[in-house]
Amino acid sequence: MNKNIIKSIAPSVVSVLAGLLIGAVIILFNGENPLSVYFAMLVQPLSSYKNILNVLYVITPLIMVGLAFVVAINADMINLGLEGQLLLGGIAATYVATLFPALPWFIYIPMIMFCAMIVGALWALLPGYLKLRFGASEIVTCIMLNYVAQYMINYIISGGLFKHPDIAQRTPYILDNAHFPSLSEIGMNHGTKIFRGVQVNPMFLIAIVTVVLVYILFTKTKWGYKINAVGLNIKASTANRMHSKKIMMLAMALSGGIAGISAMGEVLGTFNGFVEGFSPGYGFSGISVALLGRKHPVGVVLAALFFGLLNQGMIYVGANTSIPKDFVKIIQTLIIIFIMISPYLEERWNSYVKSRTKARAGRLG
Amino acid sequence: MEYLLELKNITKRFGDLVANDKISIKIRKGSIHSIVGENGAGKSTLMNVVYGLLQPDDGEILFDGKKVDFSSPLEAIDTGLGMIHQHFMLVPVMTVLDNIIMGYEIGSFKLNRKKSKEELKPFFKSFGLSEDLFDTKMADLSVGIQQKIEIIKALYRQAELIIFDEPTAVLTPQEIKEFFVLVRNLNNNGKTIIFISHKLNEIMEISDEISVMRNGHLVGHVNKEDVTQDQLAKMMIGRDLSEQRITYVENNNEHVMEVTDLVTPVKLGSVGLKKLSFSVKKGEIFGVAGVTGNGQNELVNILVGIEKPLSGKVVVEGHDVTGVPPHKRTDSMAYIPEDRQSEGLVMPFTIRENLLLGKVDLPQFIHHKIMLDFKNIDENANNAIKDYSIKVSKGPSDPVHSLSGGNQQKVIVARELSNDARTILAVNPTRGIDIGSIEYIHSCILLEREKGKTVLLVSNELSEIMALSDRVGVIHDGRIVKVFDNTDRLTKEEVGYYMLGGKEEDYAKEAANV
Numbered sequence: 001m002n003k004n005i006i007k008s009i010a011p012s013v014v015s016v017l018a019g020l021l022i023g024a025v026i027i028l029f030n031g032e033n034p035l036s037v038y039f040a041m042l043v044q045p046l047s048s049y050k051n052i053l054n055v056l057y058v059i060t061p062l063i064m065v066g067l068a069f070v071v072a073i074n075a076d077m078i079n080l081g082l083e084g085q086l087l088l089g090g091i092a093a094t095y096v097a098t099l100f101p102a103l104p105w106f107i108y109i110p111m112i113m114f115c116a117m118i119v120g121a122l123w124a125l126l127p128g129y130l131k132l133r134f135g136a137s138e139i140v141t142c143i144m145l146n147y148v149a150q151y152m153i154n155y156i157i158s159g160g161l162f163k164h165p166d167i168a169q170r171t172p173y174i175l176d177n178a179h180f181p182s183l184s185e186i187g188m189n190h191g192t193k194i195f196r197g198v199q200v201n202p203m204f205l206i207a208i209v210t211v212v213l214v215y216i217l218f219t220k221t222k223w224g225y226k227i228n229a230v231g232l233n234i235k236a237s238t239a240n241r242m243h244s245k246k247i248m249m250l251a252m253a254l255s256g257g258i259a260g261i262s263a264m265g266e267v268l269g270t271f272n273g274f275v276e277g278f279s280p281g282y283g284f285s286g287i288s289v290a291l292l293g294r295k296h297p298v299g300v301v302l303a304a305l306f307f308g309l310l311n312q313g314m315i316y317v318g319a320n321t322s323i324p325k326d327f328v329k330i331i332q333t334l335i336i337i338f339i340m341i342s343p344y345l346e347e348r349w350n351s352y353v354k355s356r357t358k359a360r361a362g363r364l365g
Numbered sequence: 366m367e368y369l370l371e372l373k374n375i376t377k378r379f380g381d382l383v384a385n386d387k388i389s390i391k392i393r394k395g396s397i398h399s400i401v402g403e404n405g406a407g408k409s410t411l412m413n414v415v416y417g418l419l420q421p422d423d424g425e426i427l428f429d430g431k432k433v434d435f436s437s438p439l440e441a442i443d444t445g446l447g448m449i450h451q452h453f454m455l456v457p458v459m460t461v462l463d464n465i466i467m468g469y470e471i472g473s474f475k476l477n478r479k480k481s482k483e484e485l486k487p488f489f490k491s492f493g494l495s496e497d498l499f500d501t502k503m504a505d506l507s508v509g510i511q512q513k514i515e516i517i518k519a520l521y522r523q524a525e526l527i528i529f530d531e532p533t534a535v536l537t538p539q540e541i542k543e544f545f546v547l548v549r550n551l552n553n554n555g556k557t558i559i560f561i562s563h564k565l566n567e568i569m570e571i572s573d574e575i576s577v578m579r580n581g582h583l584v585g586h587v588n589k590e591d592v593t594q595d596q597l598a599k600m601m602i603g604r605d606l607s608e609q610r611i612t613y614v615e616n617n618n619e620h621v622m623e624v625t626d627l628v629t630p631v632k633l634g635s636v637g638l639k640k641l642s643f644s645v646k647k648g649e650i651f652g653v654a655g656v657t658g659n660g661q662n663e664l665v666n667i668l669v670g671i672e673k674p675l676s677g678k679v680v681v682e683g684h685d686v687t688g689v690p691p692h693k694r695t696d697s698m699a700y701i702p703e704d705r706q707s708e709g710l711v712m713p714f715t716i717r718e719n720l721l722l723g724k725v726d727l728p729q730f731i732h733h734k735i736m737l738d739f740k741n742i743d744e745n746a747n748n749a750i751k752d753y754s755i756k757v758s759k760g761p762s763d764p765v766h767s768l769s770g771g772n773q774q775k776v777i778v779a780r781e782l783s784n785d786a787r788t789i790l791a792v793n794p795t796r797g798i799d800i801g802s803i804e805y806i807h808s809c810i811l812l813e814r815e816k817g818k819t820v821l822l823v824s825n826e827l828s829e830i831m832a833l834s835d836r837v838g839v840i841h842d843g844r845i846v847k848v849f850d851n852t853d854r855l856t857k858e859e860v861g862y863y864m865l866g867g868k869e870e871d872y873a874k875e876a877a878n879v
Contacts, residue, residue, distance in 0.1 A: 221735045222725045229722060233711040239669060239702060240723030243692035351436075354420060 009299070011346060012292050015338035016306065023331045032322050040320045041313035041328060050198050051312070053183060057200035057265065059301075059308030061086075061279075063207045064262035065286025066293055066300035067214050068255045073295055074218065075251030076231040077128065081142030082259045083283025084149030085123045089116035089260025090267045091153050094171050094274040095161060097178035097267075105177045112178055112268065113206075113261050120260015121253040123149065128252035132245045138252075146283070157276060169276040180269035203265030208301075210258060215297040227251045259283065288336050307332065368427075369394040369526055369557045370415070375424035377410055379767060382758045384410040386581045387424070392526070397548065397558040399568045402578030403602055403771070403799030408561050411578070412528055415559075416448045417441040428526075447519025448528040451797055453511055457504035464503055465518050488517045492547070508657055509540040513547070520556075527551065528559040531797055533567055537656050538827060538861045545571055563601075563799045565594045577601055602801045619647040621788055621819040622668075627677035629663045629843075638663050638674065639843040645788075650810065650820040652834030652851070656864050657825050660843040665792050665823060669700055682787055699786035701777055703793040703823075709777040710765050717746035717761035720780050749779035754805070771802030778806055782813060789813060792823045807833060827857055827864075839863040 024034035046052050065082045072079035079085075093116040100108060127141040156162065162171045180201040187195035218224035230237045230247045238244045266278055289307055293299030310328050318325030338345075370392040377385040384407045392398045402408045413419040415426060417435030426433050428444055435441045438448070455464050462478060465485060471477040482499055489496055492513050503511065512532065519527050529548075533541045548571060552558055562568055568575060569589065577585040577600045585600045622645040631637040638660045645651040655661055666672035667679060673688035680686070681696040702708035710719050721730060721742060730745070732738045746761030753775045757763045765773055774794070781789065791810060795803040810833060814820055824830050830837055837849045839860060847863045849855050 220737055222731060222737055223735060225718070225721065225725050225737060229711050229714070229718075232713050233707070235708050236702075236711055236722065238671060238691055239700060239708050241691045241694060242723065243690075246692075351420065354422070 008294050008296070011342035012294055012299070012303070012339060014345070015292070015335050015342055018338045019331050019335035022334050023327070026327070026330065027323060030323060037317060037321050037323050037327070040316040041331075042309060044316040044320070045309055045312035050195070053195070053198045053200045055305070055308050055312055056204050057182075057198075058311050059304040060200070060204045060207045060265045061262045061282045062285055062289050062304035062308055063301055064210065065259055065282050066289035066304055067210055067297060068258040068262065069286045069290035070293075070295050070297065070300060071214060071217075071227075071258060072124075072251055072255035073290065074224075074231045075227045075248045076234065077131070077248055077252050077255070078139050079124060079127075079142060079252065079255045079259075080139055080287065081124060081127055081145050081149075081256075081283070082262075082286045083279065083281060084142075084146040085120040085256045085259035086262045086279060086283050087153055088123050088149050089120035090263045090279075091156055091171075091274050092116050092119040092260070093264060093267050094174060097174035097273075098162075098172060099175075101175050101177065103177060105179075108175075108177050109180075109268070113264060116260045116264065117257035118260070121257040124252045124256020124259065125249060128249050132248060153274070153276070157274065170271070171273040171275075173272045174268065178268055179272060180265060182269055199270060201265050201269040203269060206261075206264070211297045211301055214258075218297075223247075223250070259286070262286075288332065291339050292335065367394060368392060369429060370559075371427040372411070372415070373425050373427070375411065375414055375421050375426070377407075377414055377419060377421050382767065383581050385414065385421070388578070388583050389424075390576050390583065390586070392557060392559060393574065394557055395552070395555055396573040397552050397560060397571055399560045399562060399572040399575045400578060401562060401565070401568055401575060401597065401601055403563070403580075403801040406578040406601075406799060407581040408578055409530065409770075412448065412530060412559070412561060415441070416446060416528065442522050442524070445523060445525035446528070447516075447522060447524030447526070449512065449515045449519065449530065449532055451531040451534060453515050455503050455511060455515065458502060460500050460502055461506070461514055462499040464514060465521055469522060485517070485521065488520060491550075492517060509536055509543070512536070512544070516547070516551075520551075524556070526557045526559065528561070530561045531563070532560070533562065533564060534797060534825070537864060538857060539865060541567070563803070565597055565601075565800075568597070569594050598800065601799075602804075620644040621647045621682055622651075622821055623678075623680040624664075624668075625678045625680075627664065627667060627679070628675045629660075629667070629672070630675060636660055636843045638667075638677075640677070641840070641844050642677075643838050643845045643848065645819055645821050646836075647819055648814065648817050649835040650814050650822055650833050652830035652837045653821070653823040653840050653845070654827055654830045654837055654860055654864060655825070655840035659840050661792075661823050661825075661840060663843075664840070665703070665790070668698075668790055668821070669702075670694055696788070697784065697786040698788045698790055699781035699784045701781050701789070701791040701794045703796060705770070705773050705777055710773060712764075712766045714765060715762045716750070716755070716757065716765055716768075716776055717742055719765050719776055720746050720749055720761075722780060724780070724784075749776070749783065753779040753809070755779065771798035774798055774802060774806065778809055782809060787818055789818055789820045790823070791820060793825055794822070795824075795826065795829060803829075827860060831855070831857060831860070841866050 020038065027034040027037050045055055065086060068082055068085070069079055093112045096112045096115045103111070123145065127138040127145060130136040130141050131138040157169070157171055180203055181189070182201045183195045183198040187193065218228065226237070226242055226247050227250070230242060230244045234244050262282060263279060267274055271278055285307060289300055289303045292306070293301070293303035310332060314325040314328045317323055317328055368391045372388055372390045375385050375388045376383070388407070388411055390400070400408050400411070410419065414421045417438045417440055420436065433444060435444070456467070462482060462485070466481045471480045486496060489498070494510070494513060498506070503514070506514070516527070533544060536544055548558060548560070560568070560571060572589050575587050575589060575592065575597065576583060577587070577597065579601060624644065625642050627638045627641045629638045636659060641660060641664060643651070653661065653664070663672060667674050670686060670689050670691045678685065678687050681698055684696045686694055686696060706712055711722065724730060725737070729741050730738050743761050749755065750757055750761065755775045756769070756772050758767065765776060768776070778794070789810070794810070795806055807829070810820055810822070822830060822833060831851065834851045837851050837855070837860060838845045839847045841864060849860065
């Protein structure tokens with residue numbers, strides 16, 4: 001394998017192993033066998049083809065928000081507002097998906113997703129603008145805007161935009177021609193029950209296409225080049241006649257746009273509308289995914305796979321071991337802590353290797 | 366113990382590049398030892414190894430006869446080393462006193478500044494500095510004084526061996542003279558000095574012994590008495606140095622760059638511009654000479670378009686570009702910035718990506734409207750590497766941070782000069798790089814003038830201005846106070862006099878007295 005690839009994934013692999021190792025100690029203190037816990041956590045979610053397909057369902061939003069974070073961070077913008085962008089994109093999609101019963105799905109669904117992207121992008125442009133115009137830290141404004149988004153949605157659902165007297169905490173159902181059928185439904189429609197209970201839907205394919213597009217954007221196009229240049233050295237980019245602020249706004253808009261459609265699999269698929277609290281904080285998981293994935297599109301997929309696996313594993317840990325299922329969250333947190341301190345560990349490791357080789361050379365000489 | 370510092374077979378590699386190849390140097394106690402070499406010769410790397418900033422891959426260091434292994438500058442300082450970096454390690458917003466005692470504060474909880482002051486008084490006295498300076502902010506002091514504070518800092522930490530890294534780069538001719546007196550005093554008081562420079566006349570003036578480096582190797586060690594400046598230059602670059610002096614081009618009256626009455630506010634650490642005006646004629650090299658901090662930064666920022674003046678006007682190639690941000694500029698001005706790492710290059714990028722900066726929209730690098738054309742981009746990079754003899758380890762995909770300072774500078778020069786620019790703004794284009802690269806970049810600038818391009822050269826290096834310019838404008842206190850034709854009769858002293866704020870009417874008197 002290429003030396004550079006090893007070098008770039010090593011911190012993630014080491015962080016995962018270190019997280020699992022410390023997790024094992026915690027398990028031992030609780031009088032349980034780490035191997036059986038990890039078996040429940042990492043292997044049982046993959047124990048059948050249905051389970052495997054459901055892991056793909058779980059990772060779909062994680063991949064999307066991970067990519068969204070990567071796009072912004074490459075322009076040196078820390079988009080912590082993914083959650084708000086995702087929620088507002090979801091509510092916008094839901095609204096549009098209740099309007100036009102006569103449109104064919106292949107026009108209607110792209111249209112819905114486009115609207116969700118626009119809303120997510122606009123919501124991300126707000127902190128972008130506040131930073132570039134007034135110098136307000138996007139970290140703070142993004143987090144604050146998450147709350148604003150949340151309360152806006154509470155208002156919208158409880159009567160602002162939708163009238164739904166029956167069930168309080170959700171919108172009405174979306175139209176059939178706006179629905180993402182799950183693999184289970186598709187199977188049923190074709191008279192087979194082999195996919196019964198499999199929730200993965202076409203949004204997964206859209207996520208994979210997005211991965212490829214983001215990869216191409218940053219490695220093969222001039223816009224990706226510009227975003228990288230501005231993100232790495234805004235002064236040099238500006239001096240070389242780039243419109244740095246515009247490029248940063250573009251990256252923010254793109255990031256928000258991707259975040260805006262992150263939850264389409266849930267909104268247009270599983271829930272057929274917007275259910276309050278449906279997101280377990282996908283927006284924040286996106287940050288973890290992007291960091292563990294070393295800010296690379298392919299890395300994001302791998303990291304999302306791992307976190308998705310852990311999320312599914314929670315159920316089995318809770319059911320089959322004496323360890324509570326929330327233990328999985330401890331593991332996730334440990335891994336993120338390790339990935340955050342990995343630059344320091346990397347440096348220590350390099351100097352250790354150097355002193356070892358020096359000592360060996362000394363002995364031989 | 367005859368030698369204070371002994372380096373034995375020091376080897377330092379960066380990837381495939383060998384920056385120091387088995388360097389052995391002995392520094393005699395109480396001597397002034399110069400280390401000279403071209404940009405990229407490995408001088409700075411070697412000193413960083415000595416000072417504990419870098420760890421050698423091989424070899425050993427003896428200090429006062431004992432083997433030492435510094436893992437950080439802290440240990441080096443405790444052992445008795447001091448280093449005066451080219452870019453001072455000072456905190457501008459803190460006072461002089463706080464800067465000096467930083468890390469060596471007296472008092473277990475409450476800072477005992479009074480005692481520190483008492484301890485420092487003798488130092489200040491011997492340097493001829495007033496005690497009032499203790500409470501002055503660092504940013505309010507001239508570069509020459511800041512350097513003295515750096516030296517006091519090293520002495521206060523009881524340095525026996527003081528390393529000066531290109532110490533004169535930031536000083537005026539007058540300040541340099543003062544600096545040399547100071548170094549001699551230190552030396553007479555028993556301090557051992559390592560002096561790193563590429564300025565041969567200074568080396569010949571100050572050194573006892575000279576070590577010459579080239580391409581990561583030690584190519585010679587001589588006593589000052591046994592060598593001439595020309596021999597030294599030859600050792601350094603491996604060939605003869607061509608002397609250059611410009612012939613003044615004939616007058617023409619087409620002004621390609623006109624700067625009229627620029628005014629900027631006075632800010633901390635800068636004098637601001639006070640109705641600064643000058644104009645550059647087509648096809649000439651116009652040098653702006655001056656002591657750092659007399660308005661050069663503001664002038665350059667306005668010319669580039671990243672700062673707006675309060676009033677005044679800048680016209681380049683017939684376009685009014687006053688306050689026009691860079692991305693909206695319609696003129697063709699190329700820009701070689703002063704600080705290559707922060708303004709000229711994207712350090713984590715590769716060579717070919719850096720060569721693309723500002724050119725990514727050009728049709729030859731793009732296909733299908735937005736896709737990068739890597740074949741042409743690579744070809745462009747390979748040509749630049751060849752045309753500007755950039756020393757690389759693999760090729761266009763080398764990260765630019767793996768190059769030496771001089772080669773990084775060549776990347777910028779290659780990028781900017783291969784534009785179809787009709788005007789060029791070069792700001793300290795050879796700062797901190799070695800003779801070979803300096804000579805090379807100078808020849809590039811001259812070649813551009815041969816092609817009929819117009820160059821505005823802003824430099825702190827008076828000899829650079831004198832060597833290249835057709836006309837010299839002197840900037841002082843936010844104004845161009847004097848413009849000379851650069852004839853053979855013009856002397857450094859005359860220009861230097863105006864740089865320090867001398868008045869026209871006084872110059873004749875002054876000259877008569879000498």
